[in-house]
Amino acid sequence: MPQTLETATSIIRVDLPKLKRNIEKIRAHIGPNVEIIYVAKSNGYGNGIAEPAVYMRDHCGIRRFATSQIGEALQLREAGITEPILILSAVPFSAVPEFVRQDFTATVYDDSFPHALAAEARRQGKRVKVHIKLDTGLHRIGLAPGAPLAHLIETLRALPELEVEGVFTHLANAYSLDKTVTHHQQALFEQGLAQLREAGYDHLMVHMANTAACVASPECYYDAVRLAALVFGHDISPGEQNRLHLEPVTSWTCYVLNTMWVEAGESVSYYNYYVPKRRTRIALVSFGMGDGYIRAAVSQDISQNSDVLINGHRARLIDLNFDQTFVDITDVPGEVKIGDVVTIVGRDGDEEITTAEIAAHAHTSNGNVCAAITSRPFRQYIYE
Numbered sequence: 518m519p520q521t522l523e524t525a526t527s528i529i530r531v532d533l534p535k536l537k538r539n540i541e542k543i544r545a546h547i548g549p550n551v552e553i554i555y556v557a558k559s560n561g562y563g564n565g566i567a568e569p570a571v572y573m574r575d576h577c578g579i580r581r582f583a584t585s586q587i588g589e590a591l592q593l594r595e596a597g598i599t600e601p602i603l604i605l606s607a608v609p610f611s612a613v614p615e616f617v618r619q620d621f622t623a624t625v626y627d628d629s630f631p632h633a634l635a636a637e638a639r640r641q642g643k644r645v646k647v648h649i650k651l652d653t654g655l656h657r658i659g660l661a662p663g664a665p666l667a668h669l670i671e672t673l674r675a676l677p678e679l680e681v682e683g684v685f686t687h688l689a690n691a692y693s694l695d696k697t698v699t700h701h702q703q704a705l706f707e708q709g710l711a712q713l714r715e716a717g718y719d720h721l722m723v724h725m726a727n728t729a730a731c732v733a734s735p736e737c738y739y740d741a742v743r744l745a746a747l748v749f750g751h752d753i754s755p756g757e758q759n760r761l762h763l764e765p766v767t768s769w770t771c772y773v774l775n776t777m778w779v780e781a782g783e784s785v786s787y788y789n790y791y792v793p794k795r796r797t798r799i800a801l802v803s804f805g806m807g808d809g810y811i812r813a814a815v816s817q818d819i820s821q822n823s824d825v826l827i828n829g830h831r832a833r834l835i836d837l838n839f840d841q842t843f844v845d846i847t848d849v850p851g852e853v854k855i856g857d858v859v860t861i862v863g864r865d866g867d868e869e870i871t872t873a874e875i876a877a878h879a880h881t882s883n884g885n886v887c888a889a890i891t892s893r894p895f896r897q898y899i900y901e
């Protein structure tokens with residue numbers, strides 16, 4: 518039996534109408550001539566892969582998708598997404614037959630993968646669309662303009678089973694107010710585009726910008742922007758915060774499982790992790806590392822730890838176990854009872870906790886906090 522809202526101990530609530538409003542605001546910002554490619558990867562940054570993508574197709578006019586892995590793209594196809602899906606990274610050679618069967622769009626940057634794709638396409642009597650990936654400085658996936666690109670162009674010319682549809686690159690530091698790196702990458706990208714035009718590829722779909730560049734670097738737009746974080750309301754761009762006035766789509770709640778007093782000098786959690794200096798009231802709440810909360814957001818110096826919200830008030834985390842978490846509720850006004858709702862991410866009364874706040878406590882990125890959330894919390898999708 519699948520889990521239900523009633524049986525769930527920790528719940529990720531995905532408010533899809535907010536996502537729709539975010540996309541409307543993003544569209545107003547980028548204008549009508551730039552397409553949004555929704556990048557469905559890393560469990561949709563905690564929101565699940567398929568459901569948000571299907572909603573964006575059905576209600577937000579998203580017609581193009583990308584994933585990092587072929588497994589994510591298969592989840593989209595299984596959910597009925599027949600639209601183009603660009604796989605941004607490499608796939609195992611053993612996955613090539615399925616890749617061709619599913620009409621996925623490939624990212625190409627070397628010789629071996631295009632040859633394998635073309636051979637399989639021949640076997641299946643199909644053509645495969647490909648986007649050329651230029652490496653302009655991230656040094657992750659892709660190849661440099663100049664001689665390496667010239668060689669790839671020759672390879673692709675000899676493989677009529679492959680249809681070159683697009684070209685893209687990925688920014689290394691769109692998160693900085695200093696755009697030197699971004700503009701250096703763009704200059705290299707432009708070199709590659711000119712080289713492709715000279716080779717006769719003059720109608721390619723060109724894309725470069727991610728979330729940060731979509732907000733802060735319109736000069737990087739071209740034909741499309743590739744977005745994941747932004748549609749969920751995470752503006753990780755430099756400068757003015759949340760200038761598009763996006764709403765966080767995701768909230769995360771759980772319950773109080775137990776409360777108790779602990780005397781000063783007694784200890785809390787495994788390994789005598791926390792020894793309170795004062796008589797402390799503890800709430801045990803129903804989430805933990807097994808739900809994918811970043812444990813780096815807690816330390817033995819609880820003054821540095823991140824909070825949860827209980828009855829509209831902040832309460833400090835003490836320690837996370839796999840299944841339960843200890844919270845200091847000594848200063849929370851009113852009575853905290855077993856069964857009370859605890860907000861891990863989201864709003865309760867006048868208080869709000871964002872994933873960015875948790876990331877700051879854990880000295881990591883917002884994306885790390887979101888993508889770390891496991892499949893254990895129940896996903897509640899709000900459609901209207």
Ligand SMILES: *Cc1c(COP(=O)(O)O)cnc(C)c1O
Nearest residue numbers: 556605687727728743744745746
């Ligand atoms: C993840 C990813 C994106 C989207 O990133 P966001 O900053 O979350 O919008 C775009 N392009 C590539 C290549 C990616 O890996």
